[in-house]
Amino acid sequence: MKDNWESVIGLEIHVQLNSESKIFSNAPTKFGSDQNLQACEVDLGMPGTLPVLNEKAIEKAIKFGVAINAEIAKKVGFARKNYFYPDLPKGYQISQLDDPIVGKGSIEIQLGDQEIKTIGITRAHLEEDAGKSIHDLFENETAIDLNRAGTPLLEIVSEPDMSSSEEAVAYLKKIHSIVCALEISDGNMSQGSMRCDANVSVRKKGDKKLGTRTELKNINSFKFVEKAINFEIKRQISCLEKGEEVVQETRLYDSANNTTRSMRSKEEANDYRYFPEPDIIPIQITSDQILNIKKELPELPDEKKERYINELGLSEYDSRNLTYDLQLADFFEKALINFDDPKLLANWILGDFSAILNKFDVEANNSKVDSVKFAELLSYLKEEKISGQAAKKVLENIWENPDVSVSKSIQDLGLEQISNDTEIEQIIEKVINDNPTQKEQFLSGKDRLFGFFVGQVMKESKGKANPKLVNEILKKKLV
Amino acid sequence: MDLETLTLQEQISGLRDKKFSSVELVENYISVIGNNEDLNVFVSNDFERAIAKAKKSDSSNNIQQDMPLNGIPMVHKDIFCTEGVKTSCGSKMLDNFYPPYSATVVERLEQAGSICLGKANMDEFAMGSSNETSFYGAVKNPLNKQKSPGGSSGGSAAAVAANFSSFSTGTDTGGSIRQPASFCGLVGIKPTYGRVSRYGMIAFASSLDQGGILAKNIKDTAIALQYISGYDPKDATSIKTKVPNFSEDCESDKFEHVVGLATNLINSFGDENLSKNYSKAIKRLAKLKIKTKEIELPNLELSLPVYYVIAPAECSANLSRYDGIRFGYRAENVDNLEDLYFKSRGEGFGNETKKRILIGTYCLSSGFYDAYYKKAQKIRNLISSDFVNAFKDVTSIMLPTTSGEAFDLGSITDPIEMYKQDIFTIPANLGGLPAISIPFGEKDNMPLGIQFIGNILEESSLLNISNKFQLD
Numbered sequence: 001m002k003d004n005w006e007s008v009i010g011l012e013i014h015v016q017l018n019s020e021s022k023i024f025s026n027a028p029t030k031f032g033s034d035q036n037l038q039a040c041e042v043d044l045g046m047p048g049t050l051p052v053l054n055e056k057a058i059e060k061a062i063k064f065g066v067a068i069n070a071e072i073a074k075k076v077g078f079a080r081k082n083y084f085y086p087d088l089p090k091g092y093q094i095s096q097l098d099d100p101i102v103g104k105g106s107i108e109i110q111l112g113d114q115e116i117k118t119i120g121i122t123r124a125h126l127e128e129d130a131g132k133s134i135h136d137l138f139e140n141e142t143a144i145d146l147n148r149a150g151t152p153l154l155e156i157v158s159e160p161d162m163s164s165s166e167e168a169v170a171y172l173k174k175i176h177s178i179v180c181a182l183e184i185s186d187g188n189m190s191q192g193s194m195r196c197d198a199n200v201s202v203r204k205k206g207d208k209k210l211g212t213r214t215e216l217k218n219i220n221s222f223k224f225v226e227k228a229i230n231f232e233i234k235r236q237i238s239c240l241e242k243g244e245e246v247v248q249e250t251r252l253y254d255s256a257n258n259t260t261r262s263m264r265s266k267e268e269a270n271d272y273r274y275f276p277e278p279d280i281i282p283i284q285i286t287s288d289q290i291l292n293i294k295k296e297l298p299e300l301p302d303e304k305k306e307r308y309i310n311e312l313g314l315s316e317y318d319s320r321n322l323t324y325d326l327q328l329a330d331f332f333e334k335a336l337i338n339f340d341d342p343k344l345l346a347n348w349i350l351g352d353f354s355a356i357l358n359k360f361d362v363e364a365n366n367s368k369v370d371s372v373k374f375a376e377l378l379s380y381l382k383e384e385k386i387s388g389q390a391a392k393k394v395l396e397n398i399w400e401n402p403d404v405s406v407s408k409s410i411q412d413l414g415l416e417q418i419s420n421d422t423e424i425e426q427i428i429e430k431v432i433n434d435n436p437t438q439k440e441q442f443l444s445g446k447d448r449l450f451g452f453f454v455g456q457v458m459k460e461s462k463g464k465a466n467p468k469l470v471n472e473i474l475k476k477k478l479v
Numbered sequence: 480m481d482l483e484t485l486t487l488q489e490q491i492s493g494l495r496d497k498k499f500s501s502v503e504l505v506e507n508y509i510s511v512i513g514n515n516e517d518l519n520v521f522v523s524n525d526f527e528r529a530i531a532k533a534k535k536s537d538s539s540n541n542i543q544q545d546m547p548l549n550g551i552p553m554v555h556k557d558i559f560c561t562e563g564v565k566t567s568c569g570s571k572m573l574d575n576f577y578p579p580y581s582a583t584v585v586e587r588l589e590q591a592g593s594i595c596l597g598k599a600n601m602d603e604f605a606m607g608s609s610n611e612t613s614f615y616g617a618v619k620n621p622l623n624k625q626k627s628p629g630g631s632s633g634g635s636a637a638a639v640a641a642n643f644s645s646f647s648t649g650t651d652t653g654g655s656i657r658q659p660a661s662f663c664g665l666v667g668i669k670p671t672y673g674r675v676s677r678y679g680m681i682a683f684a685s686s687l688d689q690g691g692i693l694a695k696n697i698k699d700t701a702i703a704l705q706y707i708s709g710y711d712p713k714d715a716t717s718i719k720t721k722v723p724n725f726s727e728d729c730e731s732d733k734f735e736h737v738v739g740l741a742t743n744l745i746n747s748f749g750d751e752n753l754s755k756n757y758s759k760a761i762k763r764l765a766k767l768k769i770k771t772k773e774i775e776l777p778n779l780e781l782s783l784p785v786y787y788v789i790a791p792a793e794c795s796a797n798l799s800r801y802d803g804i805r806f807g808y809r810a811e812n813v814d815n816l817e818d819l820y821f822k823s824r825g826e827g828f829g830n831e832t833k834k835r836i837l838i839g840t841y842c843l844s845s846g847f848y849d850a851y852y853k854k855a856q857k858i859r860n861l862i863s864s865d866f867v868n869a870f871k872d873v874t875s876i877m878l879p880t881t882s883g884e885a886f887d888l889g890s891i892t893d894p895i896e897m898y899k900q901d902i903f904t905i906p907a908n909l910g911g912l913p914a915i916s917i918p919f920g921e922k923d924n925m926p927l928g929i930q931f932i933g934n935i936l937e938e939s940s941l942l943n944i945s946n947k948f949q950l951d
Contacts, residue, residue: 041580045800048560048679052715080796091799273843278686280715
């Protein structure tokens with residue numbers, strides 16, 4: 001971003017809650033069934049049908065509120081948000097307006113070595129999801145799938161406290177890790193379990209007044225959040241620098257072309273005509289209910305991070321990165337049962353293991369190498385039976401061949417480390433004999449050439465020689 | 480024996496004593512209905528299934544002791560969803576709608592063994608006081624075919640008055656059971672909001688709608704009401720409480736009554752006939768030695784404007800689902816989605832319905848919400864407190880049901896005049912209170928009604944005072 005501008009960003013995150021049935025009906029919420037098979041007459045908005053609130057959704061929302069230290073409403077009422085759309089069966093969405101179940105709260109984020117930043121959460125409210133319009137199934141026709149209609153959503157609205165796309169991503173990841181830790185959502189962004197809208201504006205540095213904001217819709221991955229916001233910041237700055245005005249509007253992020261385009265202006269914005277939902281009597285939430293939920297709260301990402309730092313001696317940086325992705329943290333803790341060097345383990349999980357997950361686009365809990373096997377692999381490394389280079393090769397090999405054991409893979413690839421003194425001595429002697437010039441130069445004071453000999457020995461041993469032994473023996477022989 | 484003139488109670492004992500069979504009852508009704516098709520009572524009939532059910536009931540070896548309604552024919556207002564049977568709600572919009580589920584009221588009466596003969600005509604989406612807004616045309620009042628049977632449960636009232644059944648179901652949002660009962664010389668009860676499940680009852684104004692019963696007399700009303708009352712987990716606004724034995728209670732001696740009177744209010748209308756009938760009713764109470772007390776209902780006069788904000792507001796959202804997409808009427812030859820919405824709704828809804836959707840949409844619009852909807856809710860609370868205060872001193876409140884007798888079809892063209900029909904019935908809906916209309920007095924050979932409004936969940940007390948009142 002150009003120096004004299006700053007951006008102001010707020011996010012609205014829709015989290016699908018993982019209750020078994022829908023928020024206002026008994027139909028199941030499972031993802032991926034055939035179209036319209038998981039929608040009952042209530043979800044279809046058929047005449048005379050009525051919504052009945054699923055208490056599980058309330059419980060899950062309270063969990064979130066407690067986790068971000070927010071006020072929980074004593075009275076929870078719903079409201080009708082009116083608008084016409086083919087995948088909105090009743091012509092209104094049951095949502096919350098005046099009495100959101102979760103009030104003001106906050107979470108902390110941190111980028112790199114920067115200071116911890118607190119991001120305010122304005123509110124989080126419950127509502128029902130709409131169905132899906134499918135435009136590419138029939139020619140010139142739109143198909144409606146109402147399986148998703150009525151899935152419980154928690155809409156988490158942040159304060160405009162973020163000032164870069166990196167902060168927005170860190171915030172989104174933090175919310176993701178919290179809802180996953182609480183087990184109130186599967187957090188699967190590619191299946192739409194978590195969706196995000198961003199409110200973005202820019203202003204001259206030092207300005208107190210907020211600039212005109214645009215709302216970006218349809219951002220459904222961490223990567224796209226960053227890209228969409230960056231694009232929009234640039235677009236707004238270039239608008240203003242050309243002397244034009246930013247128009248208050250809703251814009252759609254087009255991930256294929258990495259651009260945003262206007263969807264509707266403020267004037268075209270819907271008047272949602274909210275009013276209290278008469279079919280659902282407001283429910284009371286007692287302090288006992290909140291207390292019970294508080295008591296049973298699982299370990300939250302921040303608590304986990306502190307534990308990693310204090311009890312396992314991990315760095316703040318590693319701890320933070322491990323706890324962003326709870327599946328990774330879970331894998332880490334499982335592997336730790338069979339491998340007692342947390343630092344080495346964390347290095348490998350955040351390094352090569354994460355790389356291979358990314359390469360194959362797999363989450364840690366679906367890893368082709370389980371935590372037991374992974375711990376075994378690192379044990380070979382730690383005991384210096386294989387080198388770091390070799391361990392990487394084995395990891396790839398056992399990933400691609402899940403039936404092959406670690407020891408078999410090391411054997412197959414011929415990667416056992418040579419830790420036999422005599423064998424190494426023989427190689428070293430050969431290398432010294434083959435390089436008499438370098439030997440003389442070394443002995444006449446060119447210390448740098450020690451590295452040359454190490455390299456040659458490793459090359460000669462095809463990388464299998466134990467580097468520590470090579471060093472020790474070389475020192476003795478090069479005299 | 481004229482089977483069709485029997486009361487529900489007489490039919491139950493007749494079936495029990497095998498004086499006649501359910502098939503005879505059903506077939507007799509079908510023939511009476513066939514001779515009076517000009518009344519336009521039914522939107523659809525279910526005669527074939529009714530006869531089959533009657534046969535089954537007759538062969539079920541007289542279980543009248545356990546299931547008193549077994550084999551008893553009845554009629555549902557076409558607002559209640561009936562699985563596999565057309566449920567139109569009086570609208571072109573739902574002329575092709577065959578619900579795959581039944582309303583809880585329908586299910587309960589079916590489980591009790593009663594047999595539905597057909598679905599009664601009504602004002603479109605229950606919006607009207609004359610039955611003239613129905614897509615299927617107005618129902619004629621069986622007592623005088625020039626007259627309206629009232630609305631919106633006009634078909635249900637006419638069905639009982641014309642001896643098409645001994646009782647029927649209706650719904651009451653602002654008087655839609657009580658006013659037709661009054662116009663047709665029947666008893667009609669609107670129970671406490673939440674006493675009867677609204678599941679499967681097509682919504683007009685959700686916070687006001689309540690299902691109830693129309694019948695020839697109080698005892699029959701009590702018997703039928705029993706079967707449709709009670710908590711329903713499918714309706715979050717239904718009340719979780721035990722249902723008293725209404726038919727026992729209506730004849731019991733255990734109730735003490737102090738009837739609240741609003742003489743000043745009634746006289747303030749300056750309608751001689753209205754005041755005359757009301758004072759006649761007061762005299763009746765005195766004669767029966769029932770205690771009375773004059774009460775104040777200072778905000779009652781605001782009921783009408785409050786109702787015509789809240790009911791349209793709720794209906795504007797409730798009727799959004801009729802968009803031509805999933806069920807109901809869909810316009811043909813449309814250009815795009817917006818065109819589909821405009822044409823389907825434009826062609827599928829009648830004028831009164833459209834008018835109320837427009838009023839409601841306006842009242843909820845940004846900038847008008849506070850001035851209309853919110854203010855109306857505040858006044859609604861004031862009216863409710865008026866009732867709460869009144870019920871500190873009285874056990875029921877007596878009001879006229881309507882300001883006059885049944886009017887001629889087509890005679891009221893001013894919509895405000897039509898809306899005024901409900902001035903005495905609306906307050907009970909706003910307060911969620913039970914209210915009953917019973918025949919009392921007449922004018923120009925047409926019946927008039929008197930109304931008792933009770934405290935929350937006090938249907939028993941209402942039925943009891945009504946029963947005493949009638950024993951002259």
